[in-house]
Amino acid sequence: MVRKKGYPEALEKKLHDQRYYREDSNPEFLPKVKAISRTIAHMCFQCGTCTGSCPSAPRSTYRIRHFMRRAVLGLENEALTDPDLWLCTTCYSCTDRCPRDIAPTDVIMAMRNLAFKRDIIPVNFLKTVQAIYSSGHGVPNNDVNRAARERLGLTRDPPTTHMYPEYVKGIQKILDHYKLKANADRIVKEREG
Amino acid sequence: MAEKKKASTKKTEAKKQEVKHEAPVKQEAPVKMEAKTQAPAKVPVTTGPKVKPRIGVFICHCGTNIAGSIDIKAVEAYAKTLPYVVHADNYQYICSTPGQKKITDAIKEQKLTGTVVAACSPRLHEPTFRTATKEGGLNPFRFEMANIREQNAWVHMHDKEAATEKAKDAVRIAVAKASLLQDLTPKTVSVEKAAMVVGAGIAGMQAALDLAAAGIKTYLIEKSPSIGGRMSQLDKTFPTLDCSQCILTPKMVDVGRSPNIELMTYCDVESVEGFIGNFDVTIRKKARGVLSMPEAEAKGIVGGGCNGCGDCEPVCPVIKPNPFEMGMKPRKAIYIYHPQVVPLLYTIDWDSCVKCGLCVTACGEKKAIDLEQKDEFVKVKVGTAILATGFDLFPIEKKTEWGYKTYENVVTSLEFERLICASGPTSGHLIRPSDGETPKRVAFVLCAGSRDNAGIGKPYCSRFCCMYSLKHAHQIYEKIPGVASYLFYMDIRSFGKMYEEFYYRIQDEGAKFIRGRVANILEDPATKNLHVYADDTLLNRPVDMEVDLVVLAAAVQPGWDTDRTRKLFGVSCSSDGWLLEAHPKLNPCGTTTAGVFIAGVCQGPKDIPDTVSSAEGAASAASIPIHKGEVELEPYFAMCIEEKCAGCGMCVNLCPYSALALVEKDGRKVMEVTEAKCKGCGTCGGFCPGGAIWMNHFATPQIVAQIDAFFLGGER
Structure with a gap:
């Protein structure tokens, strides 16, 4: 003390x-x-x-x-x-x-x-949660990467939720079960208004 | 939890009720068994037949060790209800003089035929209570111990009720056995007035010198061509900074000269038979391809044999790395490790010899070289043996993060010893292996592979690395002006006499101590300099230290041949491979095999002073049976009940000690036991299909009575 x-x-x-x-x-x-x-x-x-x-x-x-x-x-x-x-x-x-x-x-x-x-978490981590919720990826694919993949002879999108967006729902179900997205949204709103 | 407890008490109650039903039958049982035991003529049964056993039970508090978790009064009251128990008592410490007096007095007053002490482990106080039983006038083997401390009070500290019940069980079982115990007389065997020491490093040499000085013929067996061991590879010793060779070579010479020491270098122990006092050891004399002078004379070559002149060496065309110099110096296929070897005898490395015969020509009239020599076997008989098999460095390249054998300028401490040693490959000029330059910045990595629980590495402290690393730092300050040294450490363990003072001195000389274990080492490919990465935990900052040379204070592990040798002598080892002492504190030189002792690092890492102390301790212990001339063996041997023996001989092959044989008696074959060889393990007794083998002190009726007492109860 x-x-x-x-x-x-x-x-x-x-x-x-x-x-x-x-x-x-x-x-x-x-x-x-x-x-x-x-x-x-x-x-x-x-x-x-x-x-x-x-x-x-x-x-x-x-x-x-x-x-x-x-x-x-x-x-x-x-x-x-x-x-x-x-x-x-x-x-x-x-x-x-x-x-x-x-x-x-x-x-x-x-x-x-x-x-x-205890709601102690940096906002960027929460934004990662939001990204995973919407796309299934913490770092979603972008045009630069897509071009690079094409040059390497790969598909523009990887065979993940990017190629099969119907599976994003499953990921959302998991995140919802733990209220991760709801908590992330709440805290981001509190911090950033 | 509470429910469980209730259930278990119910169970015991149920058991007790059951027992009460059977009680009348049970009471007869021991009498019946006793009658049976009289049947075999060879089995000694004393105090005459039909003497009703009178057992005394003594329960020890051991302060609060036992009394704290067991209700002593309840156990005592329970003991009094057991069959044949005529006396029960308790005391603070039964092992104390007044405690023992309770036993002796009760034997006399109550005319006891057997005693039971419920206390600690028999390993601790069985001898004490046997003596007390003997002093009371009973045969000492009429004593039985119930362990209610190590196997009860200490492990059930938080469950007094159940612990008390368990103690009652233990006492009941012990009483059941005690009421069937018989008088036994220990056998004595004579002891051969000779000893063997395996391994001729500083531990083995010291032990052999002590035994020889005590007038005992000693065979000193060494697997390599010269004696001296690891100590002969060291440059200086801490904390006195004596030259290691200078203090070692006089001892090596003494060993070579002592009339009581028969030095057998380049030899392996091939097999060991027998027991304390009478070990028959077969030794393999590996073919060294070179005859000593006595060997040559025995072959009729007058004035011949190797005199160490070295004429053979220059003509040998084969060049190999010298393991004594950690491979940093060349040797020929015919070689000596270094100029001070004892015995001064050349040895041929058959793996690299091309048998060109040039050495034979160079040797000339001495005719010392025999390229066709074969291994020979020699048998010797000794009374006691000391194992001093030493250590090897842990293969530190397994910790890949430190880059040993990947980066040229990462060396082990033993390589450093050779590089800084005046008689070493560089004549004592410390160089870095990549370019032969003198290093100006040296990092010492302590606990390299020691105190490591991660799977690769050793969980124990190697115990002398701190001190020799301090010494290494001193040596570079002495030899290289302007050098900087960095010791990466977790703790500096400078616990010996004058060791802390040595630590002070080295810090005063300028050594920098960085408290942090080295995370990894990377090499700059252009300069071959090394970057040592660690956390300076005191500064609380990560460190990137660029140095010219890194010395890894590698962990030590038992010598590569230790495991084979220890098995020959029946010595156990702990999980890390070091040989197991009889007691870590009170019998550190003894083993569980009578007559076999251990000395030096093979028991666990030790510096030179501790190694020498341990060797002298082992020599003293090993000389006692030899000087007494005879030893008492525990009378736990097996006996054959000849009327029942069918002579099938199956037990003969099962015996791990070759103690059994089939002999012809009264026109039929029966088994016979060599009592001195028998260790009473019970393998034969448990197997015998006809129940014809009687294990003294662990006889079938005694064991059955114990089992019955446990499962069926036995209260009156």
């Missing part, structure tokens, strides 16, 4: 007590993360192989090792409200190399799931 000293607001912010207190931890967080990620997140010994392997880390403040630490200590709010949570490219290099056989990528995915339950 952060102790307040009653300074003026600006000074209070500057001298903010940053120590870790046990009350900062939510003991439910780690079991939740483990249940969703299905990996032994508590076994992390902070060797840094994950961050060393991460293509995102050298060019951002994203530190997967940091998220693993927050999982171990149950720092739920800190983890879920950190915008870096959304910088994982899901390349799985960390999962390949982790000497403790943990899947850090899946830990990140679990945290994103938990964050989304």
Whole structure:
């Protein structure tokens, strides 16, 4: 629990007590993360192989090792409200190399799931949801790609929902079941009006 | 959960009721069995016939270890209801002196014929309570133990009710056996005044030197052409920075000279028969193609044999990599590893020899070279044996992300030792393999393959890599002015005497420690420089470190021939392949096979001081039976009930210890047991179709009584 000293607001912010207190931890967080990620997140010994392997880390403040630490200590709010949570490219290099056989990528995915339950999610992710809902693709085909495909001797559209749009309905059914589209629309509307 | 519990108590109640119905029948059963046991003439039955058993039961609290999860009073009250139990008692610690006194007093006062202690595992305190039973005036084998701690209290900590029921079961079963136990007398066998040490690295050499100094004839067996092992490949040793060869070679020379050591290099153990005190070991003397001086003399070549002059080597046309130099230096098909080998004898590598005969001509009158030599077999008899089979490096190329064997300038720590060693392939000038340049920036990758649970790699800590990597950093500072070293580590484990001080010293010399495990290494194809990628976890920033040379502190694993050798001696190994000690703390040099001991790294990773300590411990343990001259064997051997034996001989082939044979007696064939060879495993007894084999202390009626007691109950 952060102790307040009653300074003026600006000074209070500057001298903010940053120590870790046990009350900062939510003991439910780690079991939740483990249940969703299905990996032994508590076994992390902070060797840094994950961050060393991460293509995102050298060019951002994203530190997967940091998220693993927050999982171990149950720092739920800190983890879920950190915008870096959304910088994982899901390349799985960390999962390949982790000497403790943990899947850090899946830990990140679990945290994103938990964050989304609290409406914490960047708008671009929601727009991806909307794109999948309407076309079956997170990144729908475009004319540049179509031309490139033709040059390679491929069909203009791939044999997916692009070629068989009748199957988009099935995808929509799945997304509707989880209310993913409805939630995405709601949050986008709240943020962008 | 609650419902389940109810169901189970109902079950036990039902069982109890059933038992009550059968109780009268049950009470007769043990008497009947006892009568049966008297039948075989060879089976010893003491305290005379028809003596009604009088059993005493002692229940241990073990502090709260047992009492915390088991209702001791309830178990004691229950024990008193069991047949033949005339005395039941409990105590805080039965293993303590007052606890043992309870046993001895009760035997005398209650005229007990058997004792049962419900406590920990027999592995822990069976000897204690046997002694107490003996002191009370009973045969020590009239004691039976019920394990209510490891197999009960500790695993059912949160279910006191069920744990108490289980403890009652265990006590009932033990009482059933105790009421049928017989007097047994351990056999003694004489011990051959000779020992064998397998592996002549620093552990094997030290063990052999100690045994020899204690006046014991010692056979030292080494698979490679020279003794010295891994330690002879090292340049310097931490933390004292002694030259490894300088402190090792005097010991090698001592081994070669000791009149009590029979050094057998280039030899393998082929087979092992027998038991403690009397191991018959067959040794394969691999054909080295070269006769030693005594061997030449035995063949009538006066003044001949290899004197190590080396005349053969220059004329040999075949060039191969020298494994002693990790393949970084050439050797011929006729070779010695290095100039300080013991024994100084050349060896021919038959895989590469073209049998041109040039060496034979060069050798001349000494006639030391025999290109047609074949393997020979030698038999020796020893009382005890020590395995010191050492280690190999884990094949670190399997961790592809670090690029060993892909990038030229990634080397292992053992290759680094040879490159920095004055007697090594570069005469001690550290170079990088790609261009022979002196590296100015060197990265050391610690925990390379150790502490790795991912499947490829080893889950354990290899224990000496931290320290030798610190030493490596020191060596480059000593030899290369202006060099920079980076040690990528997870934890620096500098736990030994003067080790932490050494860590301080190396940091003071300028080594940079980066706390992060190396994620991957990439090579710049143009410069052959290496980029080491890791997370500096303390700086909280990813690192891309360009260096000239990378040294991988590769994990260690048991030597490649360890598994074959351990099986010959009947020694177990743990899941990671290291040989299994009898007890990890209290008997680290012993094994579960009596008379066989383990020394050095084959038991688990050790640095040189620990290896030498372990070797001296093993030598001391191995010399005890030899100095005593005889050993007591547990009297658990099988016995043949000759009237029942049909002489079919099926048991003879089943016996894993070759302890059984068919002999002619009174005009018919019957089985006979060599008691000293029998380990009491029970394979024959369980198989015998005629029930003609009596397993002492684990006899059929005793086991049947235990099973009956479990399934049918047995309360009065």
